[in-house]
Amino acid sequence: MDLNLRKAILSNISTNNQEQLEATIKDAVNGEEKMLPGLGVLFELIWNHSDQQEQQEMVDALEEGVKQASGGNQ
Incomplete structure (x- = not known):
């Protein structure tokens, strides 16, 4: 059975x-x-609908969130 989860969602x-x-x-x-x-x-x-600057802002926010969630400031 071929389930395409992305298409279903x-x-x-x-x-x-x-x-x-x-x-x-x-x-x-x-x-x-x-x-x-x-x-x-x-x-x-x-x-996919964000420009390069917006993508970098998301990565920066994600990095900060991961640091906070893990309890560290690497």
Whole structure:
């Protein structure tokens, strides 16, 4: 069986409005494990529609978040 998770997720959210998309993000970041793949697909969309400067800002924010989450300031 060929399961294309990315396509399934995009199909499931294709008609979502901003409020629904925000709820999906909040569910995933608040610990609902089943939402994590969807969060990955949403991030992919954001990344692909961002310019190089925005991508660098995301990487910087991610690096800072990882440092804070791990309790260190490497």
